[in-house]
Amino acid sequence: MMDCLHFMAPSDEELSSFVLDEEPMSPEAREHLEHCEICQQRLARYKQFHTSLVSRLYRCQCPSGTRISLYCAGLLAADEQMEIAAHLLLCPLCADEAADTRRFLAAVEPLPAPTISLRDTGRHLVATLVGPQMRLVRRGSAPATTWPRQYRAESIDLSLYLSRTSNGDYALLVIITSIHSAETANAFAGMAAELYSAPDPIASGDEGDKEDKQAETPLVCAEIDDVGNVVFSGVPAGKYILVVHLPERELVIEDLTIEPG
Ligand SMILES: [Zn+2]
Ligand SMILES: [Zn+2]
Incomplete structure (x- = not known):
């Protein structure tokens, strides 16, 4: 590295604490830097070093x-799919890599063009909790409090995972799988899923409240991706109704509670 012998040149310490710790440089050093090519190169080298350090930490x-490729192809076990989906929410580098892989997969094996059909919902199916304890949960009984949770409606399994985000909200990941091998996960790609705030239990006592629930605006909307995953981010603790629109039917989880803490 060439050295600048000018008496106002910033020292190596000054340059590195400017880049790493965002410490301001002295006015003399800043002024000198504007005119000195050698010192500009020294600064550029520190910045480059910093970037590679950060990306290595990540x-x-x-x-x-x-594993990212297997994830994109939907070939990992459910808990691994969820682990990587949660990581992608936090890591821009892997999110980019996953996006590249998806583009590649789509080019190699074109997916059927997805169509979003919101109101053409067909049959209304209520998914029931089947796990983790495999106990039967009836309406009105105490909701499950552990995660992940497993729901089923006819041939469709819904696995729900919760992860806490840094601002105190939650990210809810739903993995949709069909027990029929003919119905692959990408058959659901592009379909909509919605999270509604559950109505007050006192106000929704009778059976005629289904239309009311559906008329509300969803709290969070998301699209099913091409491996059958849906991520709702920025979800606060509370009681929810989850609606997943699939071809010719919609799945509903009626008593989804996210406990605070
Ligand atoms: Zn210089
Ligand atoms: Zn990453």
């Missing part, structure tokens, strides 16, 4: 490229 917690 990457040591990242899943391998192979």
Whole structure:
């Protein structure tokens, strides 16, 4: 590295604390930097070093490229799918990589063009909780309090995972799988899923309240991706109704509670 011998040149310490700790440089050093090519190069080298340091820090917690590819193809076990989906919410580097992989997969094996059909909902199916304890939960009984949760309606399994985000909200991940191998996860790609705030239990005592629930505006809307995952982010603790629109039917989880804390 060439050295600048000018008496106002910023020292190595000054440059590195400017780049790493965002410490302001002295006015003399800043003024000198504007005119000195050597010192501009020294600064650029520190910045480059900093960037590679940051990306290495990020990457040591990242899943391998192979696992990201398997994730994009929907080939991992449900808990691994969820682990990577949660990581992608936090890591811009892996999110980019996953986006690239999806583009690649789409080019190799064109997916059927998805169509969003919101109101053409067909049959209304209520998904019931089947796990983790495999106990039968009737309406009105105490809701489950552990995660992940497993729901089923006819041939469709819904796995729900919760992860806490840094601002205190939650990210809710729903993995949709069909027990029929003919109905692959990408058959649901592009369909809509919605999270509604549950109405006050006192106000929704009778059976005729279904239309009322559906007429409300959803709190969060999301689209099912091409491996059958849906992520609702920025969800506060509370009681919810989850509606998943699938071809010719809609699945509903009526008593979804996200406990605070
Ligand atoms: Zn200089
Ligand atoms: Zn990552």
